[in-house]
Amino acid sequence: MKLSIGPIQYFWERQRVLDFYQQVADCPAEIIYLGEVICSKRRLLTFEDWLAIGNELQQSGKEVILSSLTLLEAASEMASLKKLCTNQSFMVEANDISAVQILYKQKQPFVTGPSVNIYNSRSLKLLAEKGLKRWVLPVELGLETLRDLQAERPEGVETEVFALGRLPLAYSARCYTARSHNLPKDDCRFKCIEYPDGRLLKTREEQDFLVLNGIQTQSALTHQVLDQLPSLRALAVDVLRISPQSEHTMHIVEVFDAALAGDDTDPLLETLLDLLPIGACNGYLLEHAGMNLNPEAKHETPQTA
Amino acid sequence: MELVCPAGNLPSLKAAVDNGADAVYMGFKDDTNARHFAGLNFTQRTFEKAVSYAHDKGRKVYVAINTFPQPAGFERWKAAVDQAADYGVDALILADMGVLDYASSKWPDLRLHLSVQASVTTAEGIGFYHDNFGIRRVVLPRVLSVRQVAHVITQSPVPVEVFGFGSLCVMVEGRCLLSSYATGRSPNTYGACSPASHVRWEETGDGTNTRLNGVLIDHYAEGEKAGYPTLCKGRFQVGEHTFYALEEPTSLNTLSILPELRKIGVSAIKVEGRQRSPAYVAQVTAVMRAAIDSCMENPVGYQAKSQWMRELSNVSEGSQTTLGAYHRPWQ
Numbered sequence: 001m002k003l004s005i006g007p008i009q010y011f012w013e014r015q016r017v018l019d020f021y022q023q024v025a026d027c028p029a030e031i032i033y034l035g036e037v038i039c040s041k042r043r044l045l046t047f048e049d050w051l052a053i054g055n056e057l058q059q060s061g062k063e064v065i066l067s068s069l070t071l072l073e074a075a076s077e078m079a080s081l082k083k084l085c086t087n088q089s090f091m092v093e094a095n096d097i098s099a100v101q102i103l104y105k106q107k108q109p110f111v112t113g114p115s116v117n118i119y120n121s122r123s124l125k126l127l128a129e130k131g132l133k134r135w136v137l138p139v140e141l142g143l144e145t146l147r148d149l150q151a152e153r154p155e156g157v158e159t160e161v162f163a164l165g166r167l168p169l170a171y172s173a174r175c176y177t178a179r180s181h182n183l184p185k186d187d188c189r190f191k192c193i194e195y196p197d198g199r200l201l202k203t204r205e206e207q208d209f210l211v212l213n214g215i216q217t218q219s220a221l222t223h224q225v226l227d228q229l230p231s232l233r234a235l236a237v238d239v240l241r242i243s244p245q246s247e248h249t250m251h252i253v254e255v256f257d258a259a260l261a262g263d264d265t266d267p268l269l270e271t272l273l274d275l276l277p278i279g280a281c282n283g284y285l286l287e288h289a290g291m292n293l294n295p296e297a298k299h300e301t302p303q304t305a
Numbered sequence: 306m307e308l309v310c311p312a313g314n315l316p317s318l319k320a321a322v323d324n325g326a327d328a329v330y331m332g333f334k335d336d337t338n339a340r341h342f343a344g345l346n347f348t349q350r351t352f353e354k355a356v357s358y359a360h361d362k363g364r365k366v367y368v369a370i371n372t373f374p375q376p377a378g379f380e381r382w383k384a385a386v387d388q389a390a391d392y393g394v395d396a397l398i399l400a401d402m403g404v405l406d407y408a409s410s411k412w413p414d415l416r417l418h419l420s421v422q423a424s425v426t427t428a429e430g431i432g433f434y435h436d437n438f439g440i441r442r443v444v445l446p447r448v449l450s451v452r453q454v455a456h457v458i459t460q461s462p463v464p465v466e467v468f469g470f471g472s473l474c475v476m477v478e479g480r481c482l483l484s485s486y487a488t489g490r491s492p493n494t495y496g497a498c499s500p501a502s503h504v505r506w507e508e509t510g511d512g513t514n515t516r517l518n519g520v521l522i523d524h525y526a527e528g529e530k531a532g533y534p535t536l537c538k539g540r541f542q543v544g545e546h547t548f549y550a551l552e553e554p555t556s557l558n559t560l561s562i563l564p565e566l567r568k569i570g571v572s573a574i575k576v577e578g579r580q581r582s583p584a585y586v587a588q589v590t591a592v593m594r595a596a597i598d599s600c601m602e603n604p605v606g607y608q609a610k611s612q613w614m615r616e617l618s619n620v621s622e623g624s625q626t627t628l629g630a631y632h633r634p635w636q
Contacts, residue, residue: 122403148376170476
């Protein structure tokens, strides 16, 4: 199984992003996703900047994919998407069906991100016929569905699983970070830059519940599948995605790399838990509520695909 | 503009038809549609009666099979498609690509409408479903401003239907997993958001707590009317403040912008509320019928009557209404 680094979900200062990808160039992850997937107002890096980062990473031996915006509302966002899809250097991750349509019409192969709803084999087959080369399992789907999908997967299509990160749960026309500062989206003052891991939302009894990241809502807990690697391997998963956090992402990649190399998982899991902003969950993979953590399930291995 | 009204059961369907709906939409008693609630929806017997009632009065019947089957359940969605087609309904409202592929191949003459659950907000996206499955109409998610809806309409290969009244989803439909994060069940995988199976009402010393799988969604003081704990409509703590961080309980109400919707070329207005009572359906259908007729007859002189607004507020969440994303400042 390979490791990928998913697109940065948050709004970071330009230099922070550049420094991050300098580190990425030397890390064990083979596949790197670049680009803004949440909000078109976040423009500290231009399209040309992303291409430049991509070129450098490619020269370091990485496979580079450009990720597209997840929720498209404005005509200008469609124009940017079209521009992204015409790039000749890198394959595009479609995070909305609009991108799939554009890429298909241009006869270009593509990747789909977790927000493109592939829930069954017929959908997967259909998209494979349109040029799908890799897809990311929608995050709420579990091992049983993954097993069934892998059993019928089309030739030449790689399967990627969201292996670590705060879960992308919802997208809105509203900007929740701005709203938490009593500001409308059109005058957001880029508040989301103040929250490099998103802004925490708690219940009225102080349970850490969700995270506000601009128009996206995430889980407060970090989904992690480190203790499920044997199952994922048995199901012939090709890529594990690590979603960047403001800190420790490279260390996390090393932990997963060590696990894939066969190192003992228990101490690695302990190390991993210390690197997360709040704590871990893995319910989705085990057909539970996403927020649950099920340590008793870690020794289960489903039937091989 | 066609008025499309919800039919959660036979009495509601009759209420919709009797009060002037041009079309009704309904579902089967299972997770093949996104209003999978106990006591709701149609069995074989009531389904037949429903279709007859509507067709006898010259109204259309649309069947929602708009959730996303996983491999283990796919045959059930195919069976639902076949069953609806057998009954001679006027259109299916679908979201999943696999189901659309099945329906368009097996029943090439059956009209397919693209559900809001397909989460399509652009003409290109609509084009995908039109090119591949021959959809004949699209229902747009409630995330676009009126201007953005207008833009989509100018480039859409098919007529556009928009929500005109009812409970509001603040997150783009079809890609919201908040409910399954908390409970393991989402509209996509189970046909329900914030399912009743996981709801608990707790009387405390100083009021009522509403919980979803144990998570505190809101607390109501004595005398405060406790609402159903739909996850995104709770009050939460962000920084120093406790407030409706995601959305207030409120209903969408487009009465005041009907002329604009007509002008930009909206083909159908959809009322949300299959889980609501026949009284709700009767009231909302009657008001929307009167308003649409008034708007079509005299778009320039149209005014949303205060009586209409009052009647709609009475059946609205939190007794208040909003223009939602149609109105840019709301975003």
